[in-house]
C-alpha cells in the first residue's frame with residue numbers, strides 16, 4: 154500500500170498546531186468556577202459548572218488527539234503509518250483521510266466500542 158506520507162505529515166502537524174492553539178485559548182476560559190454567592194443564583198451556578206464540565210471534557214479530547222497525533226507521527230517516521238496498531242492490517246485510506254490521527258482500522262475501532 155502506497156501512502157502519501159508528506160501529505161499526512163503535513164496534515165498531522167497542522168492539526169496538532171491547531172489543537173495546541175485551541176488548548177492555549179481554553180486555558181483562559183477553563184478556570185475554576187467562582188462561586189459568587191451573592192450575585193449568582195443556584196441555577197446559573199449549576200449552568201456554569203455544567204459548562205465547565207463540557208469545556209474540560211473537550212479539553213481532554215483535544216489532549217488525547219494531540220498525543221494520538223504524536224504517535225501517528227512516530228509511526229510515520231518508522232514506516233508503520235497507515236497500519237492498524239492492533240491487527241496490523243492496512244487502515245482504509247478513506248478513514249485515514251478523514252482523520253489522519255487514527256491508529257486502528259475500522260474493525261478494531263468498532264470492537265473496542
Ligand SMILES: [Zn+2]
Pocket residue numbers: 237238239240241242257258259260261262
Ligand atoms: Zn485492526
